[in-house]
Amino acid sequence: MGVRVNFENNLEELKSKITEMAELSVVALERAFTALKTQDVEIALKVIEGDTAIDNLEMDINQFAIWLMAKEAPVSRDLREIIGVLKISSEIERVADFAVNIAKATIKIGNTTSLLEITHLEKMKEISIEMLRKALQSFLEENILFAKEVGDLEEEVDQYSGETYKKLTAYLSEHPEETNQLVQLLFVNRFLERTADHITNIAESTAYLIKGQIYDFNS
């Protein structure tokens, strides 16, 4: 097998590991949100336990990428691609961490009447998952349009996050007896806003990969 073919195969394997990581993270986000919505501590605990698999996958990817760099000493585009894989895997790992944070907030909220309906958190979660799917597709298909769409969706999440902050703090000043739940929902609001930020970073890394030029879709 030629050196080139070999390198491409290794890169494909890295990409399939990234895809697996992203899929596990989508599952973690969905589950964490289900736990929050139904106040199901069992599901929350499963999200926390499941994070080890995602962390291990990231370590796998890192080691594979480092081995590939050491072996092939790639330059220009090939090097950019491997660095891109490293960056994207670390961003996905952070998205999965936010799912864990949401699960932990769920456990802290415990069993009480949910105030989720006064927030936009569910919409924010849905848009974030759409963003992650688009960012991944953009990376796999080297499609810059999808990367730009991710940037647009992030603005929506920011908007919803700002509104949710206002609603939760207004409710809080009138219902101090709900402090615990409301503070945790304020944290979840922040986690989802940050999730969207990190997914936007994936799109930016992808755009850099495609165009060899740095983008800032956050601004």
Next chain:
Amino acid sequence: MGVRVNFENNLEELKSKITEMAELSVVALERAFTALKTQDVEIALKVIEGDTAIDNLEMDINQFAIWLMAKEAPVSRDLREIIGVLKISSEIERVADFAVNIAKATIKIGNTTSLLEITHLEKMKEISIEMLRKALQSFLEENILFAKEVGDLEEEVDQYSGETYKKLTAYLSEHPEETNQLVQLLFVNRFLERTADHITNIAESTAYLIKGQIYDFNS
């Protein structure tokens, strides 16, 4: 100049850039806290502006490290060292981000009677800075004892953070008129707890570098 001497010189340059980044981050944390304490929006804005220099330094370090990997194709310990530099610079960058987050919280709190004295936030900030200095020293001097001390200090920060959370939420349920400030202080509490986590990651990367074995000082 021999290849080996050359490599060592490049590594030294990377280390001096890491030191510079860490020093800038300590300044950012100190300043952000001064801004919070004195409710000085001007200083808060300076922290936010100053973050670009830290981000640029991280990019510098990344590019230098990648160039060095491409040029020398280092193996075993040399490779571990460069990967360590990349990890540590990304953790320092996150510490600096938390300084920015504290500065932003300061701006949101605005001009009102400070409730900082009901928290342990100042102690947490002081311990975090001590941790960062120790983690850096551990890395530069390859001293595993300092790395372990960082892990111990993180437990103190965790303890203070738990107590601060309780105090702030208890105060909040009795003073709903202070919701805005108290919610922002709850965020700052979380930022400092996360700052300590990331500094602990630096110590863990350093321990891995020294011993070639993975540590978890967080548990």
